[in-house]
Amino acid sequence: MKTGKQLTGILALLGVVALGGLAITDAFAALCVWRNPDADIKEYFGGGSYRTVLVKVGSKRAAIEKKIGVKLDADETELKFWPVIRGGKRVGTVASHLGKGDYGAVEVVIAIVDPADGPAKIKGVKIQRDRERYRSALRSAKFLDQFKGKTAKSVLEVGKDIKLAHPKAVRASKIVALSVKKMLVGYEQLGIARR
Amino acid sequence: MRTPTSVALVVPVVLMLAGVPALGDLSITGLEVLPRLDIRARGGSGPPETLRLMQSEINLRFSINKDDEELVSFALSPNFETGMQGRARQMHFSNYYSVWNFGVDKPKLKAGQFVVPFGAMADYDTHPLILQPPYARTLGLRLDRGVAVEGFRGDLDWAFSLTSGDGRGRADSSYAANLRVARDFEVGDDAYRVGLSLLHGEQMPVFATQPAPLPMAKMGLLGRADKDRLALDLDWLRGIDNIRAELTFGWDDGDFVHGQWLSWNHPFSYETELTLQADRWQARDGVSFGLGASLHHRLDDLSGIRVAYEPRWARPDWGGSNSAGLVTVQWYRNFALEW
Numbered sequence: 001m002k003t004g005k006q007l008t009g010i011l012a013l014l015g016v017v018a019l020g021g022l023a024i025t026d027a028f029a030a031l032c033v034w035r036n037p038d039a040d041i042k043e044y045f046g047g048g049s050y051r052t053v054l055v056k057v058g059s060k061r062a063a064i065e066k067k068i069g070v071k072l073d074a075d076e077t078e079l080k081f082w083p084v085i086r087g088g089k090r091v092g093t094v095a096s097h098l099g100k101g102d103y104g105a106v107e108v109v110i111a112i113v114d115p116a117d118g119p120a121k122i123k124g125v126k127i128q129r130d131r132e133r134y135r136s137a138l139r140s141a142k143f144l145d146q147f148k149g150k151t152a153k154s155v156l157e158v159g160k161d162i163k164l165a166h167p168k169a170v171r172a173s174k175i176v177a178l179s180v181k182k183m184l185v186g187y188e189q190l191g192i193a194r195r
Numbered sequence: 196m197r198t199p200t201s202v203a204l205v206v207p208v209v210l211m212l213a214g215v216p217a218l219g220d221l222s223i224t225g226l227e228v229l230p231r232l233d234i235r236a237r238g239g240s241g242p243p244e245t246l247r248l249m250q251s252e253i254n255l256r257f258s259i260n261k262d263d264e265e266l267v268s269f270a271l272s273p274n275f276e277t278g279m280q281g282r283a284r285q286m287h288f289s290n291y292y293s294v295w296n297f298g299v300d301k302p303k304l305k306a307g308q309f310v311v312p313f314g315a316m317a318d319y320d321t322h323p324l325i326l327q328p329p330y331a332r333t334l335g336l337r338l339d340r341g342v343a344v345e346g347f348r349g350d351l352d353w354a355f356s357l358t359s360g361d362g363r364g365r366a367d368s369s370y371a372a373n374l375r376v377a378r379d380f381e382v383g384d385d386a387y388r389v390g391l392s393l394l395h396g397e398q399m400p401v402f403a404t405q406p407a408p409l410p411m412a413k414m415g416l417l418g419r420a421d422k423d424r425l426a427l428d429l430d431w432l433r434g435i436d437n438i439r440a441e442l443t444f445g446w447d448d449g450d451f452v453h454g455q456w457l458s459w460n461h462p463f464s465y466e467t468e469l470t471l472q473a474d475r476w477q478a479r480d481g482v483s484f485g486l487g488a489s490l491h492h493r494l495d496d497l498s499g500i501r502v503a504y505e506p507r508w509a510r511p512d513w514g515g516s517n518s519a520g521l522v523t524v525q526w527y528r529n530f531a532l533e534w
Contacts, residue, residue: 038299039347047299049264052225075496080225085263103435103462131435131462135384 247278
């Protein structure tokens with residue numbers, strides 16, 4: 001093994017970090033890519049443009065965790081949103097979240113709107129990728145339409161205001177509900193509407 | 196890096212920083228800095244036993260916006276050290292590209308150094324994996340420099356790329372032009388993605404038929420050839436199993452070549468998965484084929500280990516045969532930075 005060269009490679013990596021005054025942490029932002037922005041914007045908002053907003057959870061972590069009822073994953077130090085603009089006016093925001101399903105990641109896309117006369121609410125939810133056994137039930141309108149109109153104050157819990165996608169898809173259904181709740185609460189707590 | 200990679204990446208940033216009045220509303224958002232370490236121990240019959248730092252890289256992603264609209268996004272992956280050598284190294288390192296956004300419903304322009312959108316590798320990112328699809332044999336390259344236009348029409352995704360055809364910049368006028376179309380289907384709980392790729396390239400690299408999965412330093416170019424390729428690729432989610440396949444055939448300077456690749460991935464849980472694959476390639480100078488098995492286990496959200504075994508065989512036309520059995524153990528860890 002060329003020990004010298006290997007160590008140089010590792011040290012170079014750490015050096016870049018140190019020069020930037022950065023600190024490596026064990027945290028890894030579970031940032032989920034948004035795979036089909038053009039198609040999703042057209043579906044939810046009839047078209048428009050978007051930009052990326054990456055917001056550190058920071059001091060809002062405790063407040064978010066209290067509202068969603070569980071701790072954020074250790075790797076959720078930042079949340080990603082995409083404000084959508086159409087005709088010079090902000091028409092909504094898209095968020096994506098990666099949850100841990102039974103057999104792989106469950107990637108959820110959430111469209112949020114901010115009506116003038118009320119709190120932010122869900123316009124639509126879709127699954128962009130998953131490895132679950134009951135995929136068609138998880139992606140069905142019957143299951144996903146339950147999230148429409150929900151706000152950060154909604155319970156958003158399977159067994160309470162959300163029914164299972166399939167009797168055997170308990171974990172996957174809960175993952176989707178938690179993803180929606182997490183991003184909606186994060187949207188509110190981090191002031192995404194103003195960003 | 197040389198033009199057009201440098202131009203594609205540097206010019207817009209310089210213009211913004213220079214404060215050109217017309218571009219004064221530009222901002223940078225979505226900055227992600229994601230270092231990654233990948234260390235592998237390799238042994239078996241054929242190659243010498245090694246313990247190497249395979250990837251010591253930083254993945255940078257950010258966007259430049261004008262007012263509320265994303266104009267361009269960047270993906271840069273500088274790598275500091277790797278045990279890969281020669282053309283294998285060029286096939287893996289590194290992505291350096293920008294994606295220009297002209298509005299929803301309009302095609303996007305990708306410029307820089309990126310994975311050629313041909314066959315299975317258009318959608319299947321194998322950079323961090325041990326087992327690789329057979330791009331080293333079917334095309335002779337994976338990353339290449341140039342431009343691509345990507346869009347969708349109804350349910351059809353399409354991509355057209357025009358690159359150097361050599362996996363790097365080149366001084367002559369040779370090129371590789373590639374068109375791929377792909378479509379998603381759902382049948383019950385199964386999901387399918389089917390792609391069709393057509394490529395024509397001039398003076399593309401050709402490697403000798405040999406058992407190694409990737410051409411390392413000692414395995415130089417056999418030569419160059421004008422290549423025509425047609426590939427059908429399939430990505431099939433059958434319940435929880437992911438089956439991928441690619442059928443490729445074409446001509447190297449008029450000589451018929453063809454091959455097949457099949458991969459099956461089965462997750463036992465979120466943390467543990469098994470991948471099996473088989474491939475065969477009939478080249479002008481012989482036939483090579485191989486099998487692969489890889490077991491992956493996530494240790495936590497940031498790190499994991501993989502163990503893989505790849506027996507491979509090659510039968511050159513000039514006679515004889517040779518084989519290799521590669522055993523690889525990989526440990527990787529991702530990091531994030533806070534400031």
